[in-house]
Amino acid sequence: MDILISGASIAGPALAYWLRRHGFNPTVVERAPSLRAGGYAVDFRGEAHLSVLRDMGVLAAIEREQTHMGAMMYVNSAGKKLASMPADLFSGDVEILRGDLARILYEATGGTEYLFDDSITSMTEDASGVEVTFERAAPRRFDLVVGADGLHSNVRALAFGQESRFVRELGLYTAIFTTANHLGLDHSGKVYSTPGKLVGVYSARGNTEAKAIFHFGSPPLLYDRRDVEQQKKILAKTFAGVGWETPRLLDAMGDAPDFYFDSISQVHMDSWSRGRVVLLGDAAYCASPLSGMGTGLAVVGAYVLAGELAAAGGDHRTGFARYEAEMRDYAGRCQKQGDGVAKLMVPESRFMAWVMNQNYKLIPYVPWKGLMARSVRKVANSISLKSY
Numbered sequence: 001m002d003i004l005i006s007g008a009s010i011a012g013p014a015l016a017y018w019l020r021r022h023g024f025n026p027t028v029v030e031r032a033p034s035l036r037a038g039g040y041a042v043d044f045r046g047e048a049h050l051s052v053l054r055d056m057g058v059l060a061a062i063e064r065e066q067t068h069m070g071a072m073m074y075v076n077s078a079g080k081k082l083a084s085m086p087a088d089l090f091s092g093d094v095e096i097l098r099g100d101l102a103r104i105l106y107e108a109t110g111g112t113e114y115l116f117d118d119s120i121t122s123m124t125e126d127a128s129g130v131e132v133t134f135e136r137a138a139p140r141r142f143d144l145v146v147g148a149d150g151l152h153s154n155v156r157a158l159a160f161g162q163e164s165r166f167v168r169e170l171g172l173y174t175a176i177f178t179t180a181n182h183l184g185l186d187h188s189g190k191v192y193s194t195p196g197k198l199v200g201v202y203s204a205r206g207n208t209e210a211k212a213i214f215h216f217g218s219p220p221l222l223y224d225r226r227d228v229e230q231q232k233k234i235l236a237k238t239f240a241g242v243g244w245e246t247p248r249l250l251d252a253m254g255d256a257p258d259f260y261f262d263s264i265s266q267v268h269m270d271s272w273s274r275g276r277v278v279l280l281g282d283a284a285y286c287a288s289p290l291s292g293m294g295t296g297l298a299v300v301g302a303y304v305l306a307g308e309l310a311a312a313g314g315d316h317r318t319g320f321a322r323y324e325a326e327m328r329d330y331a332g333r334c335q336k337q338g339d340g341v342a343k344l345m346v347p348e349s350r351f352m353a354w355v356m357n358q359n360y361k362l363i364p365y366v367p368w369k370g371l372m373a374r375s376v377r378k379v380a381n382s383i384s385l386k387s388y
């Protein structure tokens, strides 16, 4: 069966890998002209995530390139340490830069056809397949189409309707870009927070560079998602007058080789498939970056979708229904994990900011510190994966 996957980030290549292993023939279309580098550090936690990566033969490569991050320090405007967050709370079992992970997964799909710099423009389904037209490539016919094209999924818009019906903003925006490690951070990061705003920087790639990260609370913003300059202006305006290293980081934004800007959102849908079209990863059940589960969910979802399709002998009705039955509660639990963290992360009032700072100071000492890390891992592990 010929299966078209839209999106070559995490979910797309992971699915291509498993489809090939089950004897299907995947093609991946990606809007970017090449594999997209950049992005933040993502982590995997618990045996459910790790076992899929191990089975794919990519865990060792991921471990080789892991960040080895240490503690994250909360600082005041003078850079003085207020509190230190231990690494085990936020780095999971293995942490890696998103771009490095995407490359490792892509390399694991050797032999798969990739159409870069292209995008689906229409899908017309009949009894035996889907006629697909593209911005560049000639029209082609596929048995099935999978949308693994993220929070703002094109396939979802074409097959299910307007994004606003499914995307729920959590009231925060995030921006991240690569910059020089001018603070000389050693496998660590610093975070400065004022009411409604948080700015941080952490070292990456063996301290040779750093990632600047910004979070801010805001009602939904109107902007062009393809206009990076406009997004940079929004960020500069929002963080104007914020102290600590903020002016220096905003200055460096102009030269950044990468820039990611988006709302922190979740995707909620009643059904993830329609006819011969199915959604995977953020496109179907984005849990938000604050859940710490996005990449794990994408990889586990790819394993289950390909496995259920194979188990159903390629019958998409059965395969898609079983994929959803296996994944829905799990995705819901991961989404719950992301709920609420938004408010804690960037407190809106001075009082809440103070409360959170007190809380951060105590975290290394409180007995329930281990409990917090354990409860996140428990959610990550709350699926029993079949052997397909």
Ligand SMILES: Cc1cc2nc3c(=O)[nH]c(=O)nc-3n(C[C@H](O)[C@H](O)[C@H](O)COP(=O)(O)OP(=O)(O)OC[C@H]3O[C@@H](n4cnc5c(N)ncnc54)[C@H](O)[C@@H]3O)c2cc1C
Residues within 6 Å of the ligand: 006, 007, 008, 009, 010, 011, 012, 029, 030, 031, 032, 036, 037, 038, 039, 040, 098, 118, 119, 120, 148, 149, 150, 151, 152, 153, 154, 174, 176, 260, 280, 281, 282, 283, 288, 289, 294, 295, 298
């Ligand atoms: C460059 C980049 C940087 C990121 N950085 C961060 C970050 O710093 N913080 C954060 O919280 N999350 C970030 N993310 C999102 C994060 O990677 C996902 O939440 C998570 O990994 C789930 O992966 P996914 O494959 O489902 O979706 P995504 O990682 O979002 O991947 C979707 C893919 O689909 C492609 N695509 C989009 N539209 C089309 C189209 N019309 N046709 C073909 N392809 C299309 C995109 O270019 C992308 O490669 C980033 C994503 C990308 C692509």
